[in-house]
Amino acid sequence: MELLSNRLKSVYDMVDPESRVADIGSDHAYIPIELVQNNIIDFAIAGEVVEGPMNISKQHVENFGLSNKIQVRLGNGLDVILGPDLIDTVIIAGMGGILIENILSKSTSEQLENVKNLILQPNIGEPLVRKWLSENNFEIIDENIINEDNHTYEIIKAKKIKNPKVLSESELLMGPILSKTKKEAFISKWSRKLESYEKSLKNIQRAKNIDQDKVNQITNNIELVKEVLK
Template sequence: MTLLSKRLQAVYQMVDNNVRVADIGSDHAYLPVELIEQGVASYAIAGEVAPGPMSRSKEDVEKFGLSEKIDVRLGDGLAVITDNDAIDTVVIAGMGGILIQNILTRATTEQLQNVKTLILQPNIGEPLVRHWLVENNFAIVDEDIVEEDHHVYEIIKANKVENPVSLTEAQFLMGPILIDKKTKTFVAKWQHKLNSYQKAVENMGHAKKVDQDKIDVMNRYIKYIEEIL
């Protein structure tokens, strides 16, 4: 019996064995509970930014009798992590790319010092997340894409490295590993995007004031998508 939605199942699959994990914005602590129950993680923090979700997560953790191994904490972003926690894996799932980027940018050196792996699932704004990773010495090592309730989610796993390889604009946009995997869900997503970009370019061409910069960007995206598909 799994508590996890298809999206969280995909996030769960990316977590390495025997880790100490912090799940930021934990949503009932379902992911930490599953990770501890299955013996994937040895210790977990469920971070919540508001008291309501925090008490719900606490109740769920207690219900499963896991209070020894899962700490539910109230705090903003990675502020729930202290040095002594020795957290090596951070999960941030179910938020917009801008918010994820923001949470990571505000994290202190101490909060990130033991972190070797980030598993991020932005609802939108995936390229922003990839840019942050590359600019902050993380290499993307795995990606997944799943559809659930008519929404397509991308999951990005990155490891801390000395010198990350930069990505091309197409890789930032579509995901370096997703491009290689080219799953049915990936193809469907970009086929749909391609159609809407083409329509947008056509409409912008008819506008009273033509925004050439925007059209150029869209045309570049169209070219990448056509090449990759």
């Protein structure tokens, strides 16, 4: 039974075989169920912060007969991870970049002790997520971009590393890998964003009191996007 949308399938595809996974905000535990069913992994935690979704996830796991391999837990962010779990891969998908950054920033050294990979799918605010990764010893090793239900989603996989590559402004904004591969969805997204930036700039410049900082930021973004798209 195929449980995953294209967005979740893209997240699923980034999980290394034999990982020990914590899926935070698990959304019915669909990804852990698919991973275990397809023998990609044999242990996962599905974390939920609200009791209702947790009960739904628990029911789904029981329906598939996977309660011995997938533990559904109630907790805030990475609080569902315990030392003995030896979690090496954390998935956080379907949240805003601010919330993902907040969850990661509040994590303890014990929760991240064994974590080698982070697979993150922010709905918005991708630069915030990339900034946190680059400042916390994670290097982006894979990215994907897909269109689904009139929204463009970016999926980011990062590996723990001692001296991660410093990301440029352009790479923080548009992604170090996405800006090289330049998939159709990427070109489409940033062509639209470029139009939006240019309209915003015109509107600001018509105002009586011009916010020069905003003008500078938008002008900078326009230059970065044009450079990558050319």
